[in-house]
Amino acid sequence: MAPCSASRGCSDSRPQRKTHGAALGRPQLATPARIPLFTCSPAKVYNSMDTVFGIRFYFSPLRPRSHRPPTSSISPQMPSMNLDVLVNLMSFLPQRDLLSMLLVNRACYWEAANLLAAKADFTHRPLTEETIPSYAQFLARDETTxxxxxRHFNVQFWDDVSYDVGMYLACILAxxxxxxxxxxxxxxSLILSLDLAISLPVLFMKGLTEVCFEDxxxxxVEAVCSELxxxxxxxxxxxxxxxxRGALIPDAxxxxxxxxxxxxxxxxxxRFLGTLVTYPQAISLRLLHDxxxxxxxxxxxxxxxxHLRVDEEDRYLTSLDxxxxxxxxxxxxxxxxxxxPDPELCSSWPVGENARFAGRARSLYLLGLSNVAYVELDAKAEDIEDIQVALHDAAPMDLYITLSVFRVTWNSLAELSCGGNLNILELNIVLDIPPLDCDRIIPCIIAMCRHEPICNLHLAFQEIEDSFWWMWLAQIDMPHLALVLATELQGLAQIHITAGKHxxxxxQVAQIxxxxxxxxxxxxxHRDRWL
Structure with a gap:
């Protein structure tokens, strides 16, 4: 008899080989049928997630395979998603995923991109006369949403602008x-011409945590700040x-x-002329006058x-002798x-263990502060005598001095000493301008620090676009310089030198x-407290 052909209807009479599971008597699992991704409406599937994350996804309902229309009649539309969710996704998706989203559904992408632009932080990129009208029109399409x-709004005008631009600004704030x-x-000029149109929306912003009113x-400013x-x-x-209107210094x-x-x-x-208001939570004050x-x-x-910082941008005491x-x-x-009444009990102003003063030595001298733990001074040539008196009273633990050859001569550095009356934990000297006599820098620094007990010394040589300065820094043997400083300065424990790429x-100073x-x-x- 001829062998049976291998046709589809012919069965093989040979004994079937048992699988490993069947040989051990295990029950055989039938191959499951293809299970669709959603057995019901996806809105119901994600309803439980909505209660947990507070986010609702909206997808087009998935129909059973038998009830689907022909492929030719299906419109190539992407399932829609809540734009709030899409905005959050677009804020951290990489560029390749954003491009993919743009190719799949351009309309959805640009709508979410517009909303993402509405969340932009204008702190470092202020709106100008050219960009305010377009942004106001963008918001006007859906003001509520x-x-x-x-959250962050910054506007800056360099010149006088038209009344229409001011109205756009008022609309944005509203x-x-x-x-x-x-x-x-x-x-x-713009705010004065549109006083109430701008001040009222500002006063209705009940969540403001930071404001900047400049010029x-x-x-x-007085009217808004009193009612805010x-x-x-x-x-x-x-x-x-x-x-x-004639006042010498504006009243704050x-x-x-x-x-x-x-x-x-x-x-x-x-200037604060009186004590009408007390700020009990204020920990930092910066004054821009002398x-x-x-x-x-x-x-x-x-x-x-x-923390008290005095930057003398406006000078009013220059006429005083x-x-x-x-x-x-x-x-x-x-x-x-x-x-x-008793400064010896560690009671001072500014207060606290981290009390800090930053500014010109002349301002510290005029204030007459004492027991200030951290002092940051911008030394000038005419401040040498003021520094001696001011540092004697302030008695800082950390002293940070910025020196410039155009303002302080190297021969006068030795005069900064207060005769050993300071107990400086850290001394930071920043050299920000290349001098003409580089060879006198180190001897003058040693002369300045020799009479003061200093624990930690930090020398920072700033990198400047000056070839002579670079050549001088490249020739310094930093370990040898550290050894010289350790030998010349008594009580020095650590030395830190910052010379950029040099x-x-x-x-650490060790007793041999x-x-x-x-x-x-x-x-x-290794450093913990160095700046």
């Missing part, structure tokens, strides 16, 4: 009540010259009276201040003594023998 996304950071810069008009009621944390108020007394309980950081070029004639008002207004400056300092010392390092010291190089990243 798109305006609610904006559409965005959830702004938390507001910056208005150099738009005084926007003294009277407008928000959990404000940071505030910057800069008045332009002449905005107070009473700013943010309703936000005084939460304000922590303030920057202003105004009028230090009444430190008592500052202490009463900022009783818990920790040396005798008048000494009288200002003496009066401030009396005011401090009235409020801090052999920076840190060394009686009267003989050496240096041991420390590993990279």
């Amino acid at each position: 798109r305006g609610s996304y904006l 559409c965005c009540p959830n702004i938390v950071c507001l910056r208005l810069t150099q738009c005084e 926007v008009g003294y009277r407008w 009621d928000a959990p404000l944390l940071r505030a910057t108020v800069m008045f332009i010259e002449g905005s107070t 007394t009473g700013l943010f009276s309703r936000c005084a309980g939460t304000l922590q950081h303030m920057t202003t070029n105004g 009028d230090m004639q009444n430190v008592g008002t500052l202490i009463d207004s900022f009783p818990n201040l920790e 040396a005798i008048q400056l000494r009288e200002v300092r003496a009066q401030n010392v009396i005011e401090i003594a009235r409020r801090i 052999q920076s390092g840190e060394w 023998g009686p009267g003989v010291v050496g240096v041991e190089e420390l590993p990279v990243g």
